[in-house]
Amino acid sequence: MLEIRFHGRGGQGTVVASNILASAFFKEGKYAQAFPFFGGERRGAPVAAFTRVDNKRIRLRCQIYFPDQVIVLDPTLIQVVDVTAGLKEGGLILANSDKGPKELGLGGRFRLATVDASAIATRHGLGTKSAPIVNTAILGAYSRASGLVSIQAVLEAVQEEVPAKREENAAAVMEAYHQVWL
Secondary structure (H helix, E strand, O other), rough: EEEEEEEEEEEOOHHHHHHHHHHHHHOOOEEEEEEEEEEOOOOOEEEEEEEEEEEOOOOOOOOOOOOOEHHHHHOOOHOOOOOOOOOOOOEEEEEEOOOOOHHHOOOOEEEEEEEOOHHHHHHOOOEEEOOOHHHHHHHHHHHHHHHHOOOOHHHHHHHOOOOOOOOHHHHHHHHHHHEOOO
């Protein structure tokens, strides 16, 4: 089973990203589940979301404590939350950052990838410059960085799951796919 934990802030589309990713895996014949973890948080507060993927039915129904991969939608969370908590040795960390993977300061125990999803989202009119909605861009980068779900499945899931600006979101997916730093 593949377990993915998302870290973001309220309003960035963290929960939607986990749902879109589950849908993309489902389109490729996998079983998938996605769910959020948050309390009374509001816009800007740290949130987490989770996606599980397997070739067979998923019966586990709890938070992910030992993820295989971590996706960070807001790079400032790296200083606030231990995004590596429980992450398996060699696990992938994909972070929204204008810095290269080695500049994240997360050590050498993990595979690191970065993409400037904020700049990409801003260029495509997703959110505002001060509060870009980076969820679809980060998923385009995830497709390439992980190699586990096709960009076509991600694009199809975005078209079905995103309620507005479908063309702009699809363009952000593709740009991030081609601009991820591995």
